[in-house]
Amino acid sequence: MELENARQALDAIAASRSELGTGRRDPWWMHLFGAGLMALIVAGIGFGGMIGTLAALSVTFAAVWKLVYDKRRSGIALDTFKFRQGRVFLGLALLFFVPLAIFQAQVQQTGGPDWLLTANAVAAGIAGAVLSILAGRMKRKVLVEAAR
Amino acid sequence: MTAGQLDPAFAATARLQIAAVLAQVDSGEFSRLREITGVSDSVLSKHLSALVEAGYVTLSKSALAGRQRTWASLTKPGRAAFTGHVAALQAMVAAAGAAGAAG
Numbered sequence: 529m530e531l532e533n534a535r536q537a538l539d540a541i542a543a544s545r546s547e548l549g550t551g552r553r554d555p556w557w558m559h560l561f562g563a564g565l566m567a568l569i570v571a572g573i574g575f576g577g578m579i580g581t582l583a584a585l586s587v588t589f590a591a592v593w594k595l596v597y598d599k600r601r602s603g604i605a606l607d608t609f610k611f612r613q614g615r616v617f618l619g620l621a622l623l624f625f626v627p628l629a630i631f632q633a634q635v636q637q638t639g640g641p642d643w644l645l646t647a648n649a650v651a652a653g654i655a656g657a658v659l660s661i662l663a664g665r666m667k668r669k670v671l672v673e674a675a676r
Numbered sequence: 677m678t679a680g681q682l683d684p685a686f687a688a689t690a691r692l693q694i695a696a697v698l699a700q701v702d703s704g705e706f707s708r709l710r711e712i713t714g715v716s717d718s719v720l721s722k723h724l725s726a727l728v729e730a731g732y733v734t735l736s737k738s739a740l741a742g743r744q745r746t747w748a749s750l751t752k753p754g755r756a757a758f759t760g761h762v763a764a765l766q767a768m769v770a771a772a773g774a775a776g777a778a779g
Contacts, residue, residue: 534768541762544693545714593725657733 560657565655569629617663624655678761679730680767684732691723695758698733698750706746724748732757 632648634640686692693713697704710720727733732754736747750758 541696
């Protein structure tokens with residue numbers, strides 16, 4: 529009987545862990561928010577004259593904030609950066625936005641056309657939405673990994 | 677791996693499930709724990725209180741989406757006790773398996 533209890537207990541543990549692995553999908557407005565935030569940052573560099581470094585810091589902060597927000601919203605908090613996916617995501621965020629931010633600052637400094645500044649901000653918005661979707665997927669993968 | 681010790685604090689399946697979830701993460705929110713364990717609010721609350729009393733879990737409150745939420749985290753002794761408990765269960769099942777194979 530004790531053995532049966534032990535087996536049942538181990539089964540219960542395994543079931544709880546697999547349940548933990550079912551992360552929830554992000555709502556569409558989260559991605560819209562991600563897109564808007566990134567577009568605003570890059571647009572701000574072009575039209576407001578902010579420096580690229582500040583933008584890169586803002587983007588890094590936004591990416592980290594999104595990860596933190598995501599994990600808390602799913603009812604589970606874990607240090608995402610203990611996991612490879614978390615670090616890959618942050619790398620991707622920087623890879624997308626630092627060149628965009630630097631390019632935007634250069635266009636602004638050299639007095640480039642408004643349409644280029646706008647196009648760059650729109651590109652940042654699209655990249656923001658893509659990153660937001662990636663962040664959601666990454667979060668679910670992290671949860672699945674945590675469940676193992 | 678050394679075989680751990682069975683801990684009476686984890687005798688109830690729900691408590692074991694709570695610890696299993698919390699051992700994988702930094703903290704878990706009350707409603708998420710309720711979904712995973714499949715028990716009612718009051719039952720979960722009692723189990724959490726028992727684990728807090730044993731010094732295995734800490735509770736904290738924080739606002740999320742405009743509502744106050746309770747988050748639970750496993751303490752260091754709690755994590756150690758859970759690991760030991762699981763090791764003891766696994767050793768028990770393994771020993772029974774070995775005895776079955778020999779017999």
